[in-house]
Amino acid sequence: MRLFFKVFFMLVRGVVGPLILLWEALSAPKKMQRSQEAQRKVDLETSTLAMYQFQTCPFCMKVRREMRALALNIELRDAQRDPTHRAALLQGGGAVKVPCLKIVDEKSGTQWLYESADIIRYLKTRFS
Numbered sequence: 001m002r003l004f005f006k007v008f009f010m011l012v013r014g015v016v017g018p019l020i021l022l023w024e025a026l027s028a029p030k031k032m033q034r035s036q037e038a039q040r041k042v043d044l045e046t047s048t049l050a051m052y053q054f055q056t057c058p059f060c061m062k063v064r065r066e067m068r069a070l071a072l073n074i075e076l077r078d079a080q081r082d083p084t085h086r087a088a089l090l091q092g093g094g095a096v097k098v099p100c101l102k103i104v105d106e107k108s109g110t111q112w113l114y115e116s117a118d119i120i121r122y123l124k125t126r127f128s
């Protein structure tokens, strides 16, 4: 019975995952346009951010869409397949739950921001 469920969920994941990725590609929002100088400044700021994610997690997709809309080049770290990123997320943030935005700030230190709605609010407030 356990094997049945294991195979069943593997099949579901094998179908749903690619569909999520296809939907993301087909419904990608238009990227915000900035001057070269403004984009360079934003790129510098986003170089201190990293998003821990699973490729086919719908909440992560929601955040990736917003990142695209705001033209944010934030490093994506796969916490599902990469054991190093998974361990870093667990150790730093306290849970292997995605999406999670790692925010490094020289003055206030490192913050691990969970919850897609909170991450989107943070990105919009800071970059839109």
Ligand SMILES: N[C@@H](CCC(=O)N[C@@H](CS)C(=O)NCC(=O)O)C(=O)O
Pocket: 054, 057, 058, 059, 096, 097, 098, 099, 114, 115, 116, 117
């Ligand atoms: N309310 C959360 C839901 C996030 C969520 O459920 N993520 C799943 C992946 S799709 C996860 O990390 N599951 C692992 C766990 O909860 O341990 C959000 O909007 O970010």
